[in-house]
Amino acid sequence: MSKSTHESSDAKSRDLEQNREYGAGEFLTSNQGVRINDDQNSEKAGERGPTLLEDFLLREKITHFDHERIPERVVHARGVAAHGYFEAYDNASQYSKAHFLQPGVRTPIFTRFSTVAGSRGSTDLARDVRGFAVKFYTQEGVYDFVGNNIPVFFIQDAIKFPDLVHAVKPEPHNEIPQAASAHNTFWDFISVNPEAMHMVLWTMSDRAIPRSLRTMEGFNIHTWRLIDAAGTSRFVKFHWKPKQGIQSVMWDEALQISGKDPDFHRRDLWDNIEQGNFPEWELGVQVVEEADEHKFDFDLLDPTKIIPEELVPVTIIGKMVLDRNPDNYFAETEQVAFHPGHVVPGIDFTNDPLLQGRLFSYTDTQLTRLGGPNFHEIPINRSVAPIHNNQRDGHMRQQVNVGKTSYSPNLLNDNTPKQAKVSEGGFVSHQERVEGRKVRARSKSFIDHYSQARLFWNSQADWEKAHIVKALRFELGKVEEESVRQRMLIHLSLVADELAQRVAKGLGLEVPSAEGVQLNYIVGADADVAAHQSKPATGKEGKSAALSIEFSPVNKQKDIKTKQVAILAADGADAASIAALKKALEAGGATAKLVAPHLGMLKVSGGEALRIDFSLQTTASVLFDGVYVAGGEQSVQTLRQQPDAVHFINEAYRHCKPVGAAAPGETLLKAAAYAGAEALPGGPGVSVGKPKQFIQDLTTGRFWERELTSEPKV
Ligand code: HDE
Numbered sequence: 001m002s003k004s005t006h007e008s009s010d011a012k013s014r015d016l017e018q019n020r021e022y023g024a025g026e027f028l029t030s031n032q033g034v035r036i037n038d039d040q041n042s043e044k045a046g047e048r049g050p051t052l053l054e055d056f057l058l059r060e061k062i063t064h065f066d067h068e069r070i071p072e073r074v075v076h077a078r079g080v081a082a083h084g085y086f087e088a089y090d091n092a093s094q095y096s097k098a099h100f101l102q103p104g105v106r107t108p109i110f111t112r113f114s115t116v117a118g119s120r121g122s123t124d125l126a127r128d129v130r131g132f133a134v135k136f137y138t139q140e141g142v143y144d145f146v147g148n149n150i151p152v153f154f155i156q157d158a159i160k161f162p163d164l165v166h167a168v169k170p171e172p173h174n175e176i177p178q179a180a181s182a183h184n185t186f187w188d189f190i191s192v193n194p195e196a197m198h199m200v201l202w203t204m205s206d207r208a209i210p211r212s213l214r215t216m217e218g219f220n221i222h223t224w225r226l227i228d229a230a231g232t233s234r235f236v237k238f239h240w241k242p243k244q245g246i247q248s249v250m251w252d253e254a255l256q257i258s259g260k261d262p263d264f265h266r267r268d269l270w271d272n273i274e275q276g277n278f279p280e281w282e283l284g285v286q287v288v289e290e291a292d293e294h295k296f297d298f299d300l301l302d303p304t305k306i307i308p309e310e311l312v313p314v315t316i317i318g319k320m321v322l323d324r325n326p327d328n329y330f331a332e333t334e335q336v337a338f339h340p341g342h343v344v345p346g347i348d349f350t351n352d353p354l355l356q357g358r359l360f361s362y363t364d365t366q367l368t369r370l371g372g373p374n375f376h377e378i379p380i381n382r383s384v385a386p387i388h389n390n391q392r393d394g395h396m397r398q399q400v401n402v403g404k405t406s407y408s409p410n411l412l413n414d415n416t417p418k419q420a421k422v423s424e425g426g427f428v429s430h431q432e433r434v435e436g437r438k439v440r441a442r443s444k445s446f447i448d449h450y451s452q453a454r455l456f457w458n459s460q461a462d463w464e465k466a467h468i469v470k471a472l473r474f475e476l477g478k479v480e481e482e483s484v485r486q487r488m489l490i491h492l493s494l495v496a497d498e499l500a501q502r503v504a505k506g507l508g509l510e511v512p513s514a515e516g517v518q519l520n521y522i523v524g525a526d527a528d529v530a531a532h533q534s535k536p537a538t539g540k541e542g543k544s545a546a547l548s549i550e551f552s553p554v555n556k557q558k559d560i561k562t563k564q565v566a567i568l569a570a571d572g573a574d575a576a577s578i579a580a581l582k583k584a585l586e587a588g589g590a591t592a593k594l595v596a597p598h599l600g601m602l603k604v605s606g607g608e609a610l611r612i613d614f615s616l617q618t619t620a621s622v623l624f625d626g627v628y629v630a631g632g633e634q635s636v637q638t639l640r641q642q643p644d645a646v647h648f649i650n651e652a653y654r655h656c657k658p659v660g661a662a663a664p665g666e667t668l669l670k671a672a673a674y675a676g677a678e679a680l681p682g683g684p685g686v687s688v689g690k691p692k693q694f695i696q697d698l699t700t701g702r703f704w705e706r707e708l709t710s711e712p713k714v
Contacts, residue, residue, distance in 0.1 A: 010085060010106075011108055011137060012083070012108035012110070012384055013324070015379070015382060015384050016327075016379050016380070019379040020327060030060055031060055031064070036057060042055050042058040043055035043057075070334070070369060070371070071368060072119060073114075074165070074365060075116050075117070075165055076114040076116055076131045077118065077119050077120045078118050078120050078122050078124070079113060079115075079131065080112070080113055080114075080269055080270075080333060081111060081112035081113070081332060081333040082110075082111055082269060082273055082322040082324065083110050083322070083323070083324040083326065084108075084109050084278070084320060084321045084322035084324065085106050085107060085108055085109060085321055085323070086100065086106070086107045086134075086136060086283070086318055086319070087106045087107075087318055087319055087321075088100060088101045088104065088105050088107075088318040089103070089317050090104070091317055093228075093229070094228065095228055095236070095285065095317070096226040096227060096228060096346040097228055097345060098138070098140070098345060098347055099138055099139050099346075100136055100138040100139075100140075100143065101317065101318070107136050107137060107139075108136075108137045109134050109135060109137065109320060110134075110135045110137075110332070110380060111132070111133065111134045111320070112131065112333060112336055112338070113130055113131060113132060113216075113265070113269070114133070115128045115129075115130060115179065116130075116131060116168075117165075117168050117169060117179055117180070118178060119179070122178055122262075123179060123257075123258035123262040124258075124262060124263060124264050125249070125253075125254040125257045125258045125262070125265070126179035126180060126254075126258070127180065127182075127203065127209055127254065127471070128203070129148050129150050129203060130148065130149040130150075130210065130213065131147075131148055131149075132145075132147045132148055132149050132216070132218035132219075132240065133145065133146045133338040134147075134218075135336065135342075137383065138344055138384075138385070139384070139385055140344040141342075141344050141383050141385045142344075142381075142383045142385075143342060143343060144338045144339050144340060144342040145220055145238065146220070146339065146340045146358075146362070147218050147219050147221060147238070147240070148218070148219060148221060149207065149210065149216040149217055149218055150203065150207060150208075150219065151202075151219035151237075151239075152198050152199045152202065152304050152305065152306060152452075153221055153303045154190075154193070154196040154199045154200070154304075155196065155303075155304075155354065156195050156302055156303060156304055156353065156354060156442065156446050157353045157357070157442065158354050158358060158361070159357065160193075161354075161361075163189065164189065166185070167185045167186050167189035167190075168189075171183060171184070171185050181203070181475060182474060182477075182479075183478060183479065184479050184480055184481055187475065187476060187479045187484045187488060188481065190488070191484050191487035191488050192487070192519075192520060193520060193521075193522075194449040194450065194491055194519050194520045195449050196304075197449050197453040197491055197494075197495060198305070198449070198453040198456060201453050201457060201468060201495070202456065204471040204472050204475065205456075205460070205464060205467060205468050205471070206248035206250070206464065206549060207246075207248060207549070209248050209249050209251060209253075209254040210247070210249070211248055211249050211625075212247065213265050213266075213268070213269050213279075214242060214244045214269065214272065214279040214562070215242055215245055215246055215247035215248075216242060216246065217239060217241060217242060217246060219237070219238065220237070220238040221303050222303050222350065222352040222354065223235050223300045223301060223350050223352060224236050224237075224347060224349065224350060225347070225348040225350055226285070226346065226347060227345070227346050227347070228346075233290060233430045233432075234287050234289055235287070235288040235290065235293065235300055235350065236285050236286065236288070237285070237286040237306070237307055238283065238285060239283070239284040239285070239286070239314050240281040240282070240320065241281060241282045241283075241314070241316070241554050242279070242280075242281050243281065243282065243319075244279055244280075244562070246552055246555055247701065249622075249655075250467070250655050250656070251467070251470060251471060251474065252654070252655065253622045256620065257622050257623065260620045260622060260623060264623065269322075270325055272562055273322060273323065273325050277589070278321050278322055279322050280320065280321050280322075281319065281320045282318070282319045282320075283316070283317055283318040283319065283320065284314035284315060284316050284317065285315050285317055286312040286313070286314055287312070287315065288300065288307070288312060296311070297448075297451075298451075298452065299445035300350070301350060301351055301352045301353070301446075302352070302443075303354040304446075304449070304452070305452055306452065308455065308546075309545075309546045310544055314546075331378075332379075332380045335375075335378045336380045336381060337362070337375050337378070337381050338362065339362035340355065340358050340359060340362065341358075341359040344427070345425060348429060348430040351432075372394050372395030373395070374397050374398065377396075377397070377398040377399060388416075388417035389417060390405075390406045390408055390417075392406050441523070441527075442522050442523060444532070447532060447534055447535075448535065448538070449534040450494045450536055450537040451537045451538050451540075451541050452541070453537065454495050454496050454537035454541045455541040455542065455543070456547050457499055458496070458542065458543050459543045459544050459547040459551070460550075461548055461549075461550035461551065462704075463704035463705075463707060464549060464550060466707070466708065468499070469499065469502040469506070470506075472488075472492070472499075472503045472506075473506030476488055476503065476507055482509075485509060486509065486512050487517075488503075489504050489507075489511045489512060490511070490512055490513075490514045490517055491519070492511075493514065494514060494534075494535075494537065495537055496537070497511075502714060505714075506714065518533070519533050519534055520533065520534060558701065559588065559589070559699060560585065560588040560589060560590040560698045560699050561588065561589035561590065562590065562591070563585075563590040563591070564590070564591050564593065564623070564625050564626075565581075565590060565591070565593070565624060565627070565628055566592075566593055566595045566614075566621065566623075566624040566626075566628070566648070567581065567582070567592050567594050567595065567628050568595050568596075568628070568629050568630065568639055568645055568668075569594060569595070569604075569629075569630035569632070569639075570597055570602075570634070570635040570636075570638035570642075570645075571596075571602060571603045571634065572603065572604070572605070572632050572633070572634030572635045572638070573604050573605070573630040573632040573634075573635035574604070574605050574631035574632035575604040575605050575606050575608050576605070576631075577630055577632075577662040578594070578604065581628055581630075584692075585695065585698075588699075590625075590698065593614060593624075594610060594611070594612050594614075595612070595613065595614045595615070595616060595619055595648070596612045596614075597616055597638065597639070597642055597645070598615055599612055599614075599615045599618070600612060604632070605632060616642060616644035616648065621647075621648045621649070621651045621652040621657070622651065622655065625657060625658075625698065625701075626652070626659070626660070626694070626697070626698045627648060627649055627652040627657065627658075627659050627660070628660040628661065628691075628694060629649070629660070629661035629662065629668050629669070630662055631661075631662030631665065632662075633664050636664045636665055636667055636668050637667075639668055640667065640668055640671050645668070646668070646671055647672075649672035650673075653672065653673075653706065654706075655702075656685070656702040656703045656704050656706050656707055657702060657703075658685045658686075658687075658694060658698050658703070659686045660690070660691065660694030660697070661688050661689070662688075662689060662691075663688060663689035665688065666688045666689075669688065683703075683706060683710075684705050684706060685697045685700065685702075685703035685706070
């Protein structure tokens with residue numbers, strides 16, 4: 001990569017520059033800087049003789065290679081990241097004194113998205129939660145926002161995290177299945193943990209299979225505190241709202257993308273940034289005054305609960321833009337170390353028991369993963385604010401601390417480095433009044449496990465409900481223990497009877513009665529278990545638009561920006577119809593790719609030739625947002641003979657995507673119509689000879705009514 005790529009003037013990019021290595025045009029050297037004359041042959045006693053131990057170049061190269069792997073993250077192992085900046089709007093400072101939230105301040109950031117359960121080499125499209133972690137290199141030190149794309153969590157207390165992760169990870173005896181929750185141990189665990197039920201509905205919804213990392217929301221789950229300049233503390237829930245809208249794929253698509261392009265998400269993020277389509281999110285806050293802490297019918301400290309936006313609206317206070325891909329995956333994306341305990345003055349913790357446990361875990365895990373206590377010195381983790389303290393030594397220490405004092409107080413160094421007053425930026429914890437007995441217990445205010453699950457269910461559009469039902473039928477269908485399926489049906493019935501009945505139908509079971517069943521195990525052996533049993537949803541939940549993809553206010557503005565369209569064509573295609581559509585798509589910020597039976601050049605009308613982007617064998621409709629059949633009798637006839645082309649259209653239709661054709665393409669659409677989809681052509685989102693309508697359909701996105709009407713009701 002050439003130096004000029006890094007002309008970005010931000011403070012973190014300048015900081016990284018001292019560690020960048022540019023090999024282009026240079027001599028090959030050893031790690032000691034010795035120029036190498038022959039890197040192709042080891043040193044031997046005679047041309048055909050044994051290799052010599054003294055070959056220091058061979059030894060160095062092989063030894064380094066032997067040690068180039070580090071342990072992957074225990075969770076969130078598969079990830080992808082990008083650089084960018086955060087800019088605070090004028091209203092942010094009213095809630096927090098943090099410097100990066102002062103009007104107009106721009107702060108460099110590094111954002112890593114991840115799946116949770118799969119290992120580093122797993123697929124992007126696994127049904128899973130996505131990590132959404134943002135490192136802010138602020139002038140007051142590093143602030144890490146370590147969130148997810150789902151606003152609640154499976155468990156209420158950190159002590160259960162190892163159990164949750166053991167249950168969802170591949171089963172220990174045979175390491176099956178990879179990157180999937182559809183197996184016995186996960187659902188066994190969930191079936192005795194109704195506190196997970198709210199999050200389970202989110203993970204069974206299409207939120208868990210995003211179309212792109214650019215089209216997901218982000219949340220910091222726990223309630224946090226913001227501290228303003230006067231020292232007032234307020235409770236806050238953080239949201240990242242994607243400017244790209246919220247979009248997901250269907251489960252059938254996800255399964256296929258996992259085979260066709262397991263890197264679908266990371267490729268999409270990389271390509272869009274390279275093309276200058278910088279993704280943006282706005283940062284929103286739901287702020288609750290301390291006096292209002294107890295005014296809700298859920299506990300603000302319970303991480304399985306949201307604050308419905310109808311109760312406390314989200315105020316937008318800034319934006320994040322991702323505008324630069326990393327230079328090196330390992331150095332940056334793999335070595336970055338996030339920690340919810342990395343806070344700056346103006347942000348503070350609450351007593352959420354999940355958050356409290358996380359505050360221990362993150363540094364602890366890096367000690368193993370990154371090999372010692374100096375990982376804050378790795379370039380991607382290094383603060384741009386200066387670091388001075390009396391911590392010393394340890395594996396791989398980079399800093400050369402000058403001077404003889406490494407303790408405080410001291411007089412030999414004038415008692416420096418010195419403590420900072422609040423007025424000098426010193427961090428002071430919010431002085432919360434706390435009193436209580438030392439107990440191992442779960443607050444009774446955490447006990448309603450079903451009402452917000454029902455709120456989520458109630459808030460979904462019909463197609464979203466159908467997807468949740470199908471997902472549960474799939475996941476529970478993969479469970480081999482019938483007792484686990486039965487228990488899950490009981491929990492679902494306590495969320496919403498309709499949900500349980502629809503899932504039960506697919507499993508070929510009756511919904512069992514909840515009477516006399518011990519629903520959860522959230523207290524110790526000597527505690528009163530019955531007193532802690534969760535009750536069915538209250539039935540007064542109503543709806544909240546922000547919980548649905550269909551109704552979310554984030555999706556109000558629709559366009560075709562960054563959408564990908566496949567134009568199907570074969571030799572003899574009509575050049576004019578391809579050119580006109582391409583132009584219209586590009587004008588709206590979408591991209592058209594030419595897909596044909598063969599690679600190379602496509603002979604089009606008028607004797608011209610067009611470069612083909614993909615052959616039918618190297619791509620698939622699941623990798624596109626819409627499909628268009630180019631005009632030209634000969635081209636359409638050729639495509640009709642190609643099962644892959646017919647399948648392409650058929651599948652796009654089944655996945656409710658816009659399907660268009662120049663006039664003669666109708667024959668191909670007819671050939672593609674599968675049983676139940678006789679409406680093709682002519683159905684919703686299908687257009688013939690109307691490229692403008694096709695663009696309009698692409699703006700709409702998906703035509704879910706096709707699924708609801710042409711497939712058996714679930
Ligand atoms: Fe994490 N989590 N977590 N987590 N988490 C890790 O830290 C942990 C939780 C989240 O891109 C680990 O560096 C505990 C909630 C993200 O590098 C580890 C508990 C949320 C990432 C860890 C939780 C998250 C992690 C593994 C329950 C959303 C990836 C590797 C108390 C708010 C960050 C590492 C990245 C990673 C522990 C629950 C988000 C082991 C103990 C809730 C985005 O420290």
